[in-house]
Amino acid sequence: MAQVAEALHNAGPSKDQGLFKYDGEVIWSLSNPASYLPTEAMDHLLRTIRLCAAVPAYAELTAPFGVDVTYGPDTFVIYEAHKGQCNMLFDAPIEPATFSQGDLLVLPCLMRHRITDPSHPPCIDIRELLAKQIEPHLVSHEGQPLLTHLMNQRVNYGGGGDLFGLRMIVMFVDKQTSGALISGLPGPVLLKGFADKHRSFLNAIFDEFEVHRVGHSMTQPVAIRLTEALLTIALKEAAFETESSPIFKGLGDPAVARVIAAVLKEPQRDWELQDLVSIAHVCRSALNSRFSASVGMSPGHFVTHVRLTKASEMLTDTSLSIAAIAERSNYGSEAAFNRAFRKWCGLTPGAVREASSSRS
Incomplete structure (x- = not known):
C-alpha cells in the first residue's frame, strides 16, 4: 500500500488519459468518474439543471x-x-x-x-x-x-x-x-x-x-x-413512471432519450426523420416503434409537440408578434402556424395570447 501511495504521489494522474495509474494499470477508484461514465441522455439532461x-x-x-x-x-x-x-x-x-x-x-x-x-x-x-x-x-x-x-x-x-x-x-x-x-x-x-x-x-x-x-x-x-x-x-x-408525461416516459429508453434531449436542446431546428435516426443509433422502423411505445406519439409529432409548447410560452411570456413566433417555430407562414397550433391544443395562438393578457 505504501508503494502505491508513493507511486501516486510521484506520478499523479496519467497525462494521456487523466486517470491514475500504477504499474500501467488504471486505478479507477481514484480517477474522475466523468472520464468513464456512459454518456446517457438522461444523465446529460439532469446535469443541465440550473436554479438561480x-x-x-x-x-x-x-x-x-x-x-x-x-x-x-x-x-x-x-x-x-x-x-x-x-x-x-x-x-x-x-x-x-x-x-x-x-x-x-x-x-x-x-x-x-x-x-x-x-x-x-x-x-x-x-x-x-x-x-x-x-x-x-x-x-x-x-x-x-x-x-x-x-x-x-x-x-x-x-x-x-x-x-x-x-x-x-x-x-x-x-x-x-x-x-x-x-x-x-x-x-x-x-x-x-x-x-x-x-x-x-x-x-x-x-x-x-x-x-x-x-x-x-x-x-x-x-x-x-x-x-x-x-x-x-x-x-x-x-422518467421511469408509467403514467408520466410524454417526455419523461421516453427517457427510460436510451435511444428515445437521445432524441428527446436533442429536440429539447434545439426545438427550432428543421428536424428530418433521418437526423433523429442518426442521433438514436437505431434504424428508422425501430425508432418509430420504440418512440410510439414509450412516448405515445411518433418522433415527428414529438418535434411538433415541443415546438408548439415553446411557441405557447412565447405567446404568454413575450410581446413578439404571432408572425414572429411562427417564424421562430420554423413554420413557413403565420397561417400554417395557426392551423398547426389549433390542431395541437384546440385554440388559436390569438386566443391563447388574449387569455393570458386577461389573467395578467
Whole structure:
C-alpha cells in the first residue's frame, strides 16, 4: 500500500488519459468518474439543471379551502403533501389529480392550478393571501428585505375543518441557463409515494433549511444545491413512471432519450426523420416503434409537440408578434402556424395570447 501511495504521489494522474495509474494499470477508484461514465441522455439532461434561487415555504389549509395559484415565467415549484390530501385542479386539457400525504408534485413555470378540498369551494387568489399574511413580515424595521424571513413563509387558510399540510420549495430559473429538462417540462409531474420513499432525505432538507434560518445563515447557494439534489432525484424517477408525461416516459429508453434531449436542446431546428435516426443509433422502423411505445406519439409529432409548447410560452411570456413566433417555430407562414397550433391544443395562438393578457 505504501508503494502505491508513493507511486501516486510521484506520478499523479496519467497525462494521456487523466486517470491514475500504477504499474500501467488504471486505478479507477481514484480517477474522475466523468472520464468513464456512459454518456446517457438522461444523465446529460439532469446535469443541465440550473436554479438561480430556491425558497422553502409551508401551508396549512383547513376545509373548506380553495386557493388559486399561478407562478411567473421564471418560477416553478415542488410540492410535498405532508398531511392529509387535496384536489389539484388544472386548466384543460390537464386532468385533475388527487394529491395525498406522501406524494410529490413538480409543476412547471406558468402552470395555473387550484388547491381545494373535495367540496370545491370558491378559490382565493394566492396573491391576496401573500399580501395579507406574508409580505408585511418580509422586511426589517428599516424596510429592507430579509432573506431569513423569506425562508419561513407560512400560509394558514380555511374554515377550520380537516387539515391539509403542504411543504414546498419555490424555485427560480434563468430561462437562458435553466437546461432542457426544466424548460421542457410539459405539465405537472405527480410522483405517488415519492415523499414516503424518500422521507429521511426530505426531512433532512427541510431540517437544514430550518437550521440555517434560525442561525440567520441561510445563503442561496446552500438552498439551491439542496433543491437541485431533490429535483434531480424526482425527475429521474419521473422518467421511469408509467403514467408520466410524454417526455419523461421516453427517457427510460436510451435511444428515445437521445432524441428527446436533442429536440429539447434545439426545438427550432428543421428536424428530418433521418437526423433523429442518426442521433438514436437505431434504424428508422425501430425508432418509430420504440418512440410510439414509450412516448405515445411518433418522433415527428414529438418535434411538433415541443415546438408548439415553446411557441405557447412565447405567446404568454413575450410581446413578439404571432408572425414572429411562427417564424421562430420554423413554420413557413403565420397561417400554417395557426392551423398547426389549433390542431395541437384546440385554440388559436390569438386566443391563447388574449387569455393570458386577461389573467395578467
